[in-house]
Structures are given as structure tokens and as C-alpha cells.
Amino acid sequence: MIEFCGIRLAHRVINGSGTFDAIAARRAFGDALLERFPFAAFVSKTVTLAPREGNPPPRLWELGAGMINSIGLPNKGLEGYLAEDLPKLAALPVPLIVNVMGSAREEVATLVTAFGERDEVAAIELNVSCPNVKTGLMMGADPAELAGLLDVVRPCTAKPLIVKLTPNSTSPADVAAAAEAHGADAVSLVNTLRGMAMHPRRPEPWLGGGTGGVSGPAIRAIALSQVREVRARTVLPIVGMGGVQSARHARDLREAGADLIAVGTESFRDPLAGARIAAGLEALEDGLPANAVTLARAAAR
Numbered sequence: 322m323i324e325f326c327g328i329r330l331a332h333r334v335i336n337g338s339g340t341f342d343a344i345a346a347r348r349a350f351g352d353a354l355l356e357r358f359p360f361a362a363f364v365s366k367t368v369t370l371a372p373r374e375g376n377p378p379p380r381l382w383e384l385g386a387g388m389i390n391s392i393g394l395p396n397k398g399l400e401g402y403l404a405e406d407l408p409k410l411a412a413l414p415v416p417l418i419v420n421v422m423g424s425a426r427e428e429v430a431t432l433v434t435a436f437g438e439r440d441e442v443a444a445i446e447l448n449v450s451c452p453n454v455k456t457g458l459m460m461g462a463d464p465a466e467l468a469g470l471l472d473v474v475r476p477c478t479a480k481p482l483i484v485k486l487t488p489n490s491t492s493p494a495d496v497a498a499a500a501e502a503h504g505a506d507a508v509s510l511v512n513t514l515r516g517m518a519m520h521p522r523r524p525e526p527w528l529g530g531g532t533g534g535v536s537g538p539a540i541r542a543i544a545l546s547q548v549r550e551v552r553a554r555t556v557l558p559i560v561g562m563g564g565v566q567s568a569r570h571a572r573d574l575r576e577a578g579a580d581l582i583a584v585g586t587e588s589f590r591d592p593l594a595g596a597r598i599a600a601g602l603e604a605l606e607d608g609l610p611a612n613a614v615t616l617a618r619a620a621a622r
């Protein structure tokens with residue numbers, strides 16, 4: 322057992338927001354999913370105040386080493402999430418972290434207050450990769466902008482607040498320092514990097530949203546360097562993510578300064594990647610050859 326922001330977790334691997342649909346997985350795998358849930362905590366996809374349709378298709382472009390998505394955060398909105406998704410996610414055998422986003426500080430405050438009142442929710446992650454409609458600045462790209470957001474939302478809940486840093490900023494480390502100074506309990510990084518693919522036959526972008534977020538192995542080196550920079554500037558717990566496909570990748574992020582590891586794009590290839598990486602990481606940190614122990618554990622099941 323380990324502890325993260327006062328939450329007890331069975332191991333150090335969780336999912337990246339929006340990359341594992343636990344409700345669909347439960348439908349597909351039934352109670353087997355609950356018996357062998359791959360993550361130590363479940364992070365919901367981003368919830369906004371009003372429902373969102375998401376971006377027009379196409380929404381995905383496969384890269385040689387990852388993908389670009391322009392899903393556009395489709396979701397049922399706060400009311401729909403509370404009524405339909407929260408009861409299902411509360412049945413998972415692990416703590417629930419709800420990820421929220423708003424385009425105004427008051428909107429984020431409403432979301433944080435609503436989830437802060439729910440016993441089913443262990444912690445709240447703030448997705449700050451969104452422009453503030455009033456200032457025009459991305460909420461997580463500028464230290465002063467993030468400080469202003471936290472000053473409004475921090476008093477709204479006593480639950481742990483995790484700020485999900487965007488890599489699309491001049492200095493994620495400066496933003497992390499502002500997060501710490503203004504009451505965040507942890508930071509998570511990296512979110513996707515902005516990217517684009519051209520249509521194979523027409524002189525226009527392929528993705529319906531124009532640009533999208535690059536994820537997967539292509540961003541692993543960037544995640545490593547940003548986690549290391551952020552670790553040098555804050556004592557807050559860090560959730561490290563970006564291109565993790567194996568226990569060794571997870572250990573690299575741990576050594577760069579991450580306390581927890583989140584697995585995102587790799588779960589699309591292997592839905593049990595979280596469990597595989599968690600077992601391998603524990604073995605590596607115990608000084609044992611990862612593959613031997615992972616295989617022995619799998620055989621013992």
C-alpha cells in the first residue's frame with residue numbers, strides 16, 4: 322500500500338484521464354474487471370458544467386509513435402455525470418478522481434464544489450488546458466492565471482486538488498510552483514502536446530478540430546524532461562505520464578521525480594497495461610528482474 326495525498330492506493334499506476342472508459346470496460350468484461358482492475362485509482366475523463374458534443378470527425382490520426390486526438394472532450398455535463406456516470410464509477414474497487422474543466426473560474430468553482438460534496442469522490446483533478454474566456458489566456462499556461470484560478474477554487478473543497486499541467490506552456494515548472502504556492506495538493510503532467518496532421522489528399526488538416534493532442538511514445542522524452550524540471554521546483558506529489566508503455570518507462574519517470582505513474586495511450590493497445598506496468602514497476606523497485614516476476618505473478622493467478 323502507498324499513500325498519495327492521504328489516499329491509500331494498492332500500487333503506483335493509475336490511468337490518464339480520457340484514455341480508459343471504465344463503464345464500457347465493465348460492460349465488455351463484466352465483474353472480471355472489478356476483480357482485476359488495472360489501476361490503483363480511476364481518473365474520469367474531463368467533466369464540464371454543460372454537456373459537450375466534442376469535435377467533428379475525424380477525431381484520430383495514428384502516428385508512427387502514438388497518435389493525435391481531437392476528441393474535444395465530449396461529456397454529459399455535470400448533471401448528467403452525477404446522475405448517470407458517478408453511481409457506476411463509484412462501484413469500481415478503487416478510489417475515484419474526477420477530472421474537471423471550465424472556461425471561467427466560477428465554472429470550475431461550481432464543478433469543484435459539486436464534486437467536493439460527494440463521498441464517492443476521493444480527489445479532483447483540474448484540467449487547465451483551456452482558455453479563460455475573460456482573459457484569453459490558457460488557464461494552465463501562465464503562473465499568474467493559474468494562481469488566480471486556485472485562489473477561487475481552493476476554498477471550495479477540502480478534497481485533494483491535483484493540477485494537470487499543460488506542456489504547451491513556456492514553463493510548466495513555473496506553473497507548478499504557482500500551483501504549490503496557491504494551495505494545490507499535487508500536480509500531474511504531461512497533458513497532450515498540440516499537433517496537426519495534413520489530409521493525405523487535400524491541402525487541409527485531417528482532424529475535424531484542425532489541431533489535436535499528441536500522445537504516446539512520441540512524447541515520452543518530453544514528459545521525462547518536464548517531470549524532472551517540475552520536481553526541481555516543487556515538493557508536491559507528481560503524477561507522471563506521457564508515452565508509458567512498460568515498467569521501465571514507468572521507472573524512468575519515477576526516477577525523474579514522479580510519485581505515481583499514469584498510463585494513457587498504451588491502454589488502447591492493451592487494456593490490462595496498467596496491471597502489467599504496475600507489477601513490473603514493483604519488481605523493478607524491489608530490485609528484481611521485471612519480466613520474471615510479472616510472469617510468476619501472472620502464472621499464480
Ligand SMILES: Cc1cc2nc3c(=O)[nH]c(=O)nc-3n(C[C@H](O)[C@H](O)[C@H](O)COP(=O)(O)O)c2cc1C
Nearest residue numbers: 337338339366367448511512536537563564585586
Ligand atoms: C484519446 C485521448 C483522450 C484524452 N482525454 C483527456 C481528457 O478528457 N482530459 C484530460 O485531462 N486529458 C485527456 N487526455 C490526455 C491523457 O490523460 C494524457 O495526459 C496524455 O495522453 C499523455 O499520456 P499518454 O502518452 O500515456 O497517452 C486524453 C488523451 C487521449 C489520447
